[in-house]
Amino acid sequence: MNQHIPTQITTVLQQYQLCDACLGRLFRNSCKEGSNTEKGKKIRTTLHQTHQVPTKQCWLCEGLIEDIPHFARLITDALRENEFNTFLVGSKIDDEIQEREHHLWEQLQLQDPEPIKMEINREIGKILEPQLNKTVDIPNPDIMAIVDTAYDVVTLQISSLFIYGRYKKLQRGIPQTKWPCQVCRGKGCKKCQYTGKLYETTVEELIAEKLVHAAQGTGESFHGCGREDIDALMLGNGRPFVLEIKEPKRRWLDLPTLEREVNSATTGQIEVISLRFSTRDEIARLKAAEFQKTYRVTVEAAQPFNKEKLIKVAQTLRGKPIKQLTPTRVAHRRANKVRERTIYNCTVEQVEGIRATLTLETESGTYIKEFISGDDQKTQPNLSDLIGIPCIVTELDVIEVKGE
Ligand SMILES: [Zn+2]
Numbered sequence: 001m002n003q004h005i006p007t008q009i010t011t012v013l014q015q016y017q018l019c020d021a022c023l024g025r026l027f028r029n030s031c032k033e034g035s036n037t038e039k040g041k042k043i044r045t046t047l048h049q050t051h052q053v054p055t056k057q058c059w060l061c062e063g064l065i066e067d068i069p070h071f072a073r074l075i076t077d078a079l080r081e082n083e084f085n086t087f088l089v090g091s092k093i094d095d096e097i098q099e100r101e102h103h104l105w106e107q108l109q110l111q112d113p114e115p116i117k118m119e120i121n122r123e124i125g126k127i128l129e130p131q132l133n134k135t136v137d138i139p140n141p142d143i144m145a146i147v148d149t150a151y152d153v154v155t156l157q158i159s160s161l162f163i164y165g166r167y168k169k170l171q172r173g174i175p176q177t178k179w180p181c182q183v184c185r186g187k188g189c190k191k192c193q194y195t196g197k198l199y200e201t202t203v204e205e206l207i208a209e210k211l212v213h214a215a216q217g218t219g220e221s222f223h224g225c226g227r228e229d230i231d232a233l234m235l236g237n238g239r240p241f242v243l244e245i246k247e248p249k250r251r252w253l254d255l256p257t258l259e260r261e262v263n264s265a266t267t268g269q270i271e272v273i274s275l276r277f278s279t280r281d282e283i284a285r286l287k288a289a290e291f292q293k294t295y296r297v298t299v300e301a302a303q304p305f306n307k308e309k310l311i312k313v314a315q316t317l318r319g320k321p322i323k324q325l326t327p328t329r330v331a332h333r334r335a336n337k338v339r340e341r342t343i344y345n346c347t348v349e350q351v352e353g354i355r356a357t358l359t360l361e362t363e364s365g366t367y368i369k370e371f372i373s374g375d376d377q378k379t380q381p382n383l384s385d386l387i388g389i390p391c392i393v394t395e396l397d398v399i400e401v402k403g404e
């Protein structure tokens with residue numbers, strides 16, 4: 001290794017007292033293997049330096065390197081209450097140490113120096129991995145433990161826990177997610193009976209309550225794969241969702257048992273199926289997915305239906321493209337433009353006087369109510385025009401979400 005020892009080492013050793021770890025870190029590229037402490041030792045041996053600097057007297061770290069096992073113990077204590085499989089160590093280092101470090105880097109004109117912070121994080125990780133029997137995960141840890149080395153304080157950053165499932169909505173009038181009261185904007189007022197909410201409950205709350213409690217989380221976010229209208233049922237195989245539980249202390253949930261508990265507490269309102277653990281990436285997948293849906297639609301007309309005509313019209317709708325200008329009811333949250341959607345299938349299930357039940361299979365994003373009524377000609381073609389009688393949707397249920 002002799003030939004790789006840079007000449008600056010001698011200069012540095014004359015000017016500063018450095019411990020083996022700090023010496024090895026500065027010149028880590030001069031040997032291939034070993035920890036920085038081992039590298040520092042080798043450099044000293046090669047230079048026939050017998051005087052070893054105790055880390056407490058190190059000009060750079062003033063003994064910080066020696067405290068690594070102590071920091072590892074602090075973190076172990078802080079993690080005691082948490083369930084996790086992967087972790088990452090972070091640290092806060094005194095500004096003065098970092099300033100001295102930068103000073104040396106500049107003096108030595110180092111191209112790719114390793115900060116002491118990195119060594120501390122890595123070495124603590126090396127102690128904790130076998131001791132806790134967990135793995136360090138740099139991009140995606142379950143928990144990040146940050147030790148403030150000046151104050152001996154550990155802060156935990158707990159990553160969210162993601163649970164995938166599918167829900168059915170068995171009762172009308174339940175919105176998917178929370179709607180704050182429009183009068184008080186969620187603070188609580190007379191109008192909302194001090195609940196802060198516009199609706200008594202939501203699919204989100206019915207699903208999340210037991211799961212957040214079991215995970216001992218501090219909150220949640222609900223990510224549905226689209227949503228049905230408040231007054232629509234969601235049937236069939238259910239609608240995919242991912243529940244994100246914030247700062248969970250427990251991650252190893254017994255999902256089959258929790259699924260049964262959620263379902264017995266919400267009987268008649270909702271039902272969850274297929275619960276499993278998920279990731280943040282899956283939320284993006286669900287949001288981007290365009291799932292084809294099948295609806296059951298109850299339609300009421302201004303005068304009795306002609307059954308034969310209705311069936312004929314339904315047949316002509318198979319594969320038909322329609323154009324929809326943004327409906328007035330959603331205009332405040334969607335851009336005003338014409339959307340082209342396809343009706344894949346339309347089947348007449350039942351006709352009785354002015355009432356008919358249809359099954360509609362449509363492209364993702366089709367406004368069903370508007371396709372039936374025509375929405376003041378904003379949707380064309382539409383069922384009302386095609387059969388020549390104005391009609392409206394009285395009940396709309398999603399009976400299948402395809403493609404999952
Ligand atoms: Zn040192």
Ligand SMILES: [Zn+2]
Pocket residue numbers: 181182183184185186187188189190191192193194196197
């Ligand atoms: Zn209110």
